[in-house]
Amino acid sequence: MSNLKIYNTLSGKKEEFKPILKDHVGMYVCGPTVYSDVHIGNVRTFLSFDIVYRYLKYLGYSVRYVRNITDVGHLLNDEDSGEDKIGKQAKLMNLEPMEVVQHYTNGFHDVMKAFNITPPSIEPSATGHLIEQIEMVQEIIKNGFAYEAGGSVYFDVEKYHDKFHYGILSGRKIEDLISNTRELDGQSEKRNPLDFAIWKKADESHIMRWNSPWGEGFPGWHLECTVMSTKYLGDTFDIHGGGMDLKFPHHECEIAQSKGGGKSEPANYWMHTNMLTMNGAKMSKSVGNVVSIEQLGSGDHPSLEKGFSEMVIRFFMMQSHYSSTLDLSSSAIAAAEKGFEKLMNAMQTIQNLSTSDSSTVDVSALVEKFATAMNDDFNTPILIAHLFDGVKMINSIHGEKETISGSDLELLLTTMNSYVWDVLGLKPVENSGAKDELTEELMSLFIRLRKEAKDNKNYSLADEIRNKLTSLSITLKDSKDGTTWEKE
Numbered sequence: 001m002s003n004l005k006i007y008n009t010l011s012g013k014k015e016e017f018k019p020i021l022k023d024h025v026g027m028y029v030c031g032p033t034v035y036s037d038v039h040i041g042n043v044r045t046f047l048s049f050d051i052v053y054r055y056l057k058y059l060g061y062s063v064r065y066v067r068n069i070t071d072v073g074h075l076l077n078d079e080d081s082g083e084d085k086i087g088k089q090a091k092l093m094n095l096e097p098m099e100v101v102q103h104y105t106n107g108f109h110d111v112m113k114a115f116n117i118t119p120p121s122i123e124p125s126a127t128g129h130l131i132e133q134i135e136m137v138q139e140i141i142k143n144g145f146a147y148e149a150g151g152s153v154y155f156d157v158e159k160y161h162d163k164f165h166y167g168i169l170s171g172r173k174i175e176d177l178i179s180n181t182r183e184l185d186g187q188s189e190k191r192n193p194l195d196f197a198i199w200k201k202a203d204e205s206h207i208m209r210w211n212s213p214w215g216e217g218f219p220g221w222h223l224e225c226t227v228m229s230t231k232y233l234g235d236t237f238d239i240h241g242g243g244m245d246l247k248f249p250h251h252e253c254e255i256a257q258s259k260g261g262g263k264s265e266p267a268n269y270w271m272h273t274n275m276l277t278m279n280g281a282k283m284s285k286s287v288g289n290v291v292s293i294e295q296l297g298s299g300d301h302p303s304l305e306k307g308f309s310e311m312v313i314r315f316f317m318m319q320s321h322y323s324s325t326l327d328l329s330s331s332a333i334a335a336a337e338k339g340f341e342k343l344m345n346a347m348q349t350i351q352n353l354s355t356s357d358s359s360t361v362d363v364s365a366l367v368e369k370f371a372t373a374m375n376d377d378f379n380t381p382i383l384i385a386h387l388f389d390g391v392k393m394i395n396s397i398h399g400e401k402e403t404i405s406g407s408d409l410e411l412l413l414t415t416m417n418s419y420v421w422d423v424l425g426l427k428p429v430e431n432s433g434a435k436d437e438l439t440e441e442l443m444s445l446f447i448r449l450r451k452e453a454k455d456n457k458n459y460s461l462a463d464e465i466r467n468k469l470t471s472l473s474i475t476l477k478d479s480k481d482g483t484t485w486e487k488e
Contacts, residue, residue, distance in 0.1 A: 002059045004375045006239075007323060009247065009270040010169055014377055017269065019238050025056050025063045026237035028229040028267070030246055031123070033070040034104035035085040038111050040293055040313075040328070041276040041283060045243045047314060048273045048322035048378075050117040052241070054423050055374055066232045067120040071101040071127050072208050073200070073221045080197040084218070087207045097208050101125075111293055114310045116425045122232050126224040127208075133219040133227045134212050136261050137199050145260035149189040151201030151215040155256060157194045164259050169270060170248035196253055198223045222253035229266060230258065240267035244274050277327045279303060291328065305330045308337060309429045315340045318380040318424060339388070344428050345487055346391040347420060349398050350413055356403035361393050363408040367415045374423065383419065390416055395486060399477050447476070447483045 004017040019025050029049045032038055046067075056063050076082035090097040112119070126133075137153050140146040145160050146153050157166050161174050178194055198220040202209035209216045229237065235258070242251065251270065258266040275282065278289040291301050299307030308316075316336035320326040366389060373382035390412065396402040404412070420426050446465055453461040466476055475486050 002371075002375055004059065005377055006269050006271065007377045008268075009272050010267075012171075015269070017238075019061070020234075020236065020268070023061060025061045025239065026233035027053065027056075027063060027065050027239040027241065028225070028233055028237060029065070029067045029120075029240075030225055030242035030250070031068040031070065032104075032108050033074040033085055034101050034108060035074075035089045036104060037292070038104075038108045039283075040291060040296065041243075043111065043115055043117075043293070043313075044276050044317050044322075044326065045241075045273045046112065046117050047115060047317055049241050049271075050425060051318070051322075051380060051423065052239070052271070052378055053118055053120075054425055055378060058418060058423050064122070064233065065118075065120040066122045066124065066229060068225060068228050069101075069105060069123060069125040070221070070224060071098075071105075071125050073126060073219045073224060075221065080200065080220070084206065084208055090207060098127075101127075114293075115314050116311070116427060118425070124228045124232065126219065126228070129224070129227055129231065130210055130219065132231055133223055134199070136223065136227050136257070137219075138213070139261045140198065140257065143260060143262055145256075146198060147191065148214050149191075151217060152189065152197055153199040153214055154190055154195040155198050155253070155260065156191065157196070157256070158192055160256050160260055164256070166256055167252065169255055170252050172248060172252075196220065196222060196249065198257065222250055223257060225250070226254045226257040226261070226266065229254075230263060235263040236265055237267055239269045239271060241271040241273070244272045247272055271322075273322045274325050277325055279329050280327055283328075303330060305334065308333050311426060311429045312337045312340050315343075315384075315424075315426060319384055321377075321379060321381055323377075339384075340426075340429075341487065342391055343387065343420065343426075346394045347416065347428075349486075350394050350416060353394065353397050353404065353409055355406045355409050357405065358403065359405045359408045360402045361397065361404055361408070363393075363404070363412045363415075366390055366393065367411060370415060370419055374419075380424070383424075387416070387419065398484065398486075400479055443474075443485050447485070450476070451483070 002017075005014045006017050007013070008015045027049070029046070032042060053063055053065050071086060072084065074085050076085055076088065086097050086100055090100045093100060137146065140155065141148070141153065146155050157174070160166055166174050167177070174194075178192070199212060199214060199217050200220060201215060201217045206218070208218055210218060229240065240251070240254075254266060258264070277283065278291060281289055283290050289303065291303065295301040295304065296313060297307050297310070299305065312333065316333050317326060319336060366386065369386040369389070370383060373379045373386055376382070393402065393412070397404050446469065450462045450465040453459070453465070469476060469485070473487055477484050477486065
């Protein structure tokens with residue numbers, strides 16, 4: 001169907017994408033833990049996989065995209081001790097845990113919609129799959145890779161490693177992990193400090209608890225994704241994605257649980273997005289450089305000169321490959337905004353291009369470059385560079401420097417629409433600088449006044465109009481058919 005290649009974290013190299021079932025793709029992405037507002041780093045991960053989802057569908061695949069909601073079991077230190085993140089927030093807000101879950105899930109969905117991120121095919125929650133999780137714990141125990149201790153159940157990492165390979169995804173050596181792991185308070189019941197909980201006994205302060213064969217407790221965070229991914233996509237599916245921070249231990253544990261439960265390797269391709277930085281530094285609340293989504297929109301932050309629309313932020317994020325670190329700065333987003341406006345203007349201009357008997361531009365070669373970029377591990381920065389080659393082509397044809405045939409124009413229009421709207425998921429923004437109705441009317445007035453000035457031999461006024469518009473980055477182009485304009 002395509003020549004798509006994906007960088008597979010599991011193998012450490014780019015591989016040709018071959019789905020398990022012809023024309024069908026199963027993809028799982030770790031979703032949010034809904035105990036707080038979604039932040040811009042989260043948005044980058046979900047945006048990246050939105051593009052993967054969109055491009056696979058563009059190629060003609062039928063895609064089942066599963067992205068979970070974590071609503072229990074994610075403890076404060078991301079390990080096996082401490083309070084449940086949702087339970088703690090429920091106490092702080094004096095709400096039921098599921099009220100907290102619903103509140104932040106609604107907020108998450110609102111943000112996804114604002115950034116035009118496509119909803120997944122299925123969005124399961126951890127609390128909705130407790131029976132399946134208990135059943136998997138029982139299966140792992142039966143297979144000898146887990147043990148009960150004090151009402152909790154722990155995965156036996158060393159025993160698993162004797163048969164399989166713990167560290168196959170992250171590249172970590174179990175010997176180093178064991179030597180660097182120290183015993184944590186309250187975890188003496190573990191046979192080895194490296195073992196992780198797949199079912200955890202609930203102490204008296206723990207709000208979220210369910211009956212199980214081992215007493216009242218709750219599922220381990222790592223277990224949830226293993227259960228939900230395989231339930232809806234099968235024991236082995238095509239793509240598993242998430243942020244780079246989940247590679248170890250979360251995804252490593254997922255693989256171990258799946259094999260320990262008698263299943264095969266859960267995913268053929270593992271994809272990981274990289275982190276977001278702010279002015280060259282990792283975003284941190286302690287440093288004070290965290291920017292909320294609301295602040296990005298309003299500009300109400302010391303590091304921002306102004307606010308930016310969600311579409312501009314989306315466009316900005318796609319100018320860096322998903323696997324590369326992306327640095328967020330006001331100047332970088334402002335530069336992206338100018339590029340976004342140029343692209344939006346060109347997407348309007350292309351609608352009114354005149355055709356000729358023949359083309360002086362090579363549309364087919366440009367279209368091929370679009371496909372080559374995206375087939376190279378969803379390389380959006382290169383795609384965007386080629387889209388701007390398309391912008392130059394559109395503007396040259398509009399300015400009568402180049403010609404295009406009817407068939408080539410149809411190909412260019414169809415392909416630009418597909419990649420800009422469908423694959424990249426962009427959409428015009430009101431007052432973005434594109435040629436909206438008001439702008440068009442004002443420019444028509446300026447062009448008419450300038451023409452009248454020239455007809456009356458008032459060349460100083462005509463020049464003044466042109467120069468003023470130039471200072472506003474607006475270029476007038478005179479031709480035998482009249483005057484047109486373009487915003488740089």
